[in-house]
Amino acid sequence: MNQSETVLRLSTNENCFGCSPLVLEAILNKYKDVYLYPEVNPIALKEKLAKKYSVNPDNIVVGAGSVRIIDGLIQTFVGREQEVLTFEKSFIAYGQLSIVNNRKCSFAPLTEFRCVPENLIPFINFNTSLIFIANPNNPTGTLITHSELENFMEKIPSDIIVAVDEAYAEYVTDASFPDTLALQKKYPNIIIIHSFSKIYGLAGMRIGYAIMEEKFAVRMNKGQIPFSLNYLAADAAIAAMDDENFIQKSSKENALQREYLFEELSKNYTTVATQANFVYLQFDSETEKHQVYGKLFAQGILICDMKIYGQEKSLRITVGDAEACKRIVACLT
Ligand SMILES: Cc1ncc(COP(=O)(O)O)c(C=O)c1O
Structure with a gap:
């Protein structure tokens, strides 16, 4: 992992803006x-x-x-x-x-x-x-x-x-x-x-x-x-x-970044249209999945390998803020 990068935890679907x-x-x-x-x-x-x-x-x-x-x-x-x-x-x-x-x-x-x-x-x-x-x-x-x-x-x-x-x-x-x-x-x-x-x-x-x-x-x-x-x-x-403003802001920003992440990742990967604060990626092989997981991990980005849920060929990425999503896209495209 590149220690100069901030570690980004995008594996458990928390609110990337923290709490109010x-x-x-x-x-x-x-x-x-x-x-x-x-x-x-x-x-x-x-x-x-x-x-x-x-x-x-x-x-x-x-x-x-x-x-x-x-x-x-x-x-x-x-x-x-x-x-x-x-x-x-x-x-x-x-x-x-x-x-x-x-x-x-x-x-x-x-x-x-x-x-x-x-x-x-x-x-x-x-x-x-x-x-x-x-x-x-x-x-x-x-x-x-x-x-x-x-x-x-x-x-x-x-x-x-x-x-x-x-x-x-x-x-x-x-x-x-x-x-x-x-x-x-x-x-x-x-x-x-x-x-x-x-x-x-x-x-x-x-x-x-x-x-x-x-x-x-x-x-x-x-x-x-x-x-x-x-x-x-x-x-x-x-x-x-x-704090209704905080909820509104979190929801609006998530919708924007979710769309961006989904659109960008869909260019190269099998993705699923999502209404939550995460994007699901499906791969043809475990090898391909490992490569994507490894690339992000090397950049300090932690996502969820769905293997722990018995889904060997898939990954789930929590939607982060604009900077986090740009980092993902830069790393994978
Ligand atoms: C669909 C669903 N329900 C419930 C939960 C658990 O939430 P809580 O932290 O309130 O126990 C999760 C957590 O990821 C979830 O994805």
Whole structure:
């Protein structure tokens, strides 16, 4: 690695602009009190989220990262003989946490890198009780549209919970992105997962949440680990939500740089149209993939080799700021 270059971490889809200064202020106001236990029920945050989505605070479940919510969903809604269903080439935690919880997880194939909900249907059986759909999908960045999700919900039994994971929703610019809250009113078996780790820049804080029917939230909350939310997280999340300018700027800049990176990389590589803050590259061979990874690594640019997710011939690059994207393009073209 060339030590004179700044190391650029573009492997885990964090916000390249960090977090809002309001978050830092909120943390500084509270950090001396970390000897105290956190509140068990972060009511101020729940109320703020409830207002944002026009739901009741009792519809919100907050967890230590959305992975904790995913874990809780499996523990709460998948009985011993029941099963989880998701897509292959999707967020790795769905399968991993099914294994951790000793539950079977089946994987439906993608169609040309897209999570097509219809593809899940042949995999549904009497034991299927929870389906995870990442929208946009990680790692391919593709979108499921409103009508695709609605058609799917219409076809499946209403006792199967469909957890739509919208960790990257704030980066989406495509108008066909589902109004999942509206769909949830029609299909209460939808649970919507959100993260504060992406556009809100709080990955290290570990905080996420989900919106669901109150009866589901009651069951989820019973399974919460006491005091699992750290003392600073809820206040940091409130401050992050308060800085609308920061979110707008992050989203706008991401859309610009995403397009630039996608267009440039598409000239030489197989890329997938993305609605998130990362670009997925598919190669014909592992050798070719290693070459691209190696070139970037030599320049101090760390990206995600999808081999760790069982995808041997692909890479995922987080969209950075303008300078970072120029460095990538200069290195690869
Ligand atoms: C689709 C998806 N959902 C959830 C998460 C996890 O987010 P959190 O940091 O809130 O646990 C990620 C993280 O990369 C993700 O890609």
